[in-house]
Amino acid sequence: MSISRLADGVILAWGWRRRLIALGAGASGALALPPLDLWPLIVFPMTIAVWLIDGALGTSAAARFRAAAAVGWWWGFGFFLAGLWWLGAAFLVEADKFAWAMPLGVIALPAFLAFFPALAFGCARLVWPAGAGRILMLAIMLALSEWLRGHVLTGFPWNVYGMMLAGQPQIAQIASVIGLYGLTLLAIAIGAAPATLGTSESRAGRWRAPVVALIVTAGLIGFGLWRVPVGPTPLVAGVQLRLMQPNLPQDAKFSARNGEAILNQYLALSDRATSPTTPGVQAVTHLIWPESAFPFLLGRTPQALSRIATLLPPNATLITGAARAGEVLPGESRPPIFNAIQVVDDEGTIVSSYDKVHLVPFGEYLPPVLETLIRSLGLSEFVSVPGGFAAGTRRVPLSIRGLPPAAALICYEVIFPSEVAPPGPRAGFMLNLTNDGWFGQTSGPYQHFAQARLRAVEEGLPLVRVANTGISGVVDGYGRVIASLPLGTEGVLDVGLPLAGPVTLYAGLGDAIFAALLAGFLLLSRLLPRH
Structure with missing residues (x-):
């Protein structure tokens, strides 16, 4: 079948065939995401x-908007259904409580997210130019809808379309200039460029857009090759990190009654010898454990702190995820509980903390406007904290002895572009503690790790990431993985801390460059020949 006949078949399709084409086309986009990373698709x-x-x-214009929005919803539903199916694994962790609600995460969430591309398709159709200009119009509207998805209702910028290209290390380097949303704009335009092969009337018009897309892609690869330095990664002097990945199942075994056994496992694993020259934790300056490491409040468990102090060599420090109790507020019967990163010195004293600011809706708290309804259905947040976690008030650098200031990020805080760096002087690295054990051996943890890597490229900052079940590792400011532990394994990783790279253009200007690109694309879409 020729490309022209294929294009005609899609354009003229109607009814269920049209919806099925849109659903399948959207779903195919997940093949370009981690873990497959088949980016040409x-x-x-x-x-x-x-x-x-x-x-x-x-x-009428309204009728054309509705027709485009309807097919855009099916396209988006296919994309999010295929890209987020792994969310269903979280409902099976405590199947007796949550399994019946699995469709809410696996189907209802993609159905809601699909309204963003539906809006983009509809708006694009209202100003749809002829010829290659419509390629740019699709890129403008879809990229804008992705920016909205990352900000509306606290935002959910997971699997933004730019991530389809981010798996290619050289192409990903452009994010240091234009960020994820700028990369999204380019990704959509590059991917849509072959559309003119099936619809342009002239031979020149047919090939112009695909050739330009190939040139741009080659330019992005060339920029990436130029940007990334050759040679060993420079490291912070005198720092030896040990990342501990316990690979604990996220099930009923992770409970307060098993707290001592869990702590015993952490201590034993942390002191494991990894080679004849690294006999346990004695050579380590900083030991790092994952998010929510304990089924108890570390700050109120002196026995645990004492055992940690016994483990740590002189001047060593533990950095760990832990639930933290705040002060009881007036009128309240119990203290607020924060999802925190806590720093413990070699005397067993908690010397600094960071409280998670951007909580996961439904996972760590219930939105107030829906809380009564949700609890009436017998549901609660996934993390069993009475009333849910409280949010930290602001993002601040985490002070850790012997390390540069850290941009602390808990779990999915790392997926939000331009929000990872705290205000004030530049941090020396990003510290991401997470627990992806909720999602088992699925594509979710791979996608999470890929998004964290892209933040390193955007900011030019190294990333230290410790996950309960993986993927744990250290990434330099160019997104290169220095060392890592694979998903679903227990182990420790001894590694140095890369030095921060130069301040990137994106770190300085944020999404202002994305806005300028949108304006340029809009102008160009009006100037291109309409044939």
Whole structure:
């Protein structure tokens, strides 16, 4: 079948065939995401999107908007369903409580998220130019909808379309200039460019956009090759990190009655010899444990702190995730509980803490407007904390003896572009503690790690990431993995801390460059020939 006949088939499809094409095209986009990272396949969903909008006909602007938005919803539903199916694993951790609600995460969330591309398709159709300009219009509207998705209702920028290209290390380097949303704009335009092969009337018009897309892609790769230095990664002097990945199942075994056994496992694993020259924790300056490491309040368990002090060699420090109790507020019967990172010195004293600011809706707290309804259905937040976690008030650098100031990030705080660096003087590295054990051996942890890596590229800062079940590792400011522990394994990793790279353009200007790119794309879409 020729490309022109394929395009005509998509444009002229109607009814259930049209919806099925949109669903399948959107779902194919997940193949370009981690763990597969088949990034050239971005061409399929984006090219089909152009042809679907071409076929969104109506006798009025409102009718054309509705037709495009409807098919955009099916396209988005396919993409989010295929990219987020792994969320269902969290409902099976405590299957007796949550299994019945699995469709809410596996189907309802993708159905809601699909309204963002639906809005983009509809708006694009209202100003849909002829010729190659419509490639840029699709990129503008879809990228804007992704920016909205990352900010509306606290935001959920997971699997933003730019991540389809972020798995290619050289292409990902452009994020140091334009960020994830700028990369998204380029990814959509590059992927949609072949649409003109099936719809342009002239031979020159047919090939112009794909050739430009190939040149831009080559330029991005060339920029990446130029940006990344050759040679060993420079390290912070006198720092020896040990990352501990316990690989504990996220089930009923992780409970207060098993607290001592869990602590015993942590202490034994942390002191494991990894080679004849690294006999346990004695050579380590900083020991790091994952998010929510304990089924008890570390700050109120002096026996645990005493045992940690016994483990640590002189002048060594433990950095760990832990629930932290705050002060009881007036009118309240119990203290607020924070999801925190706590720093413990070699005397067993908690010397500094960071409280998670950006909590996970439904996972760590219930949105107030829905709390009564949700609890009436017998549901609660996944993390069993009475009333849910309280949010930290502001993002601040975490002070750790012997290390540069850390940009502390707990769990999915790391997926929010331009929000990872605390205000004030620049941090020396990003510290991400997480627990992806809720999602088992699925694509979710791979996607989470990939997004954390892209933050390192955007900010030019090294990333130290410790996850309960993986993926743990250290990444330099260019997104290169220095060392890592694979998903689903127990172990420790001894590694140095890379020095911070130069301040990136994106770190200084944020999404202002994305806004400028949008304006440039809009202007260019009006100037391109309409044939």
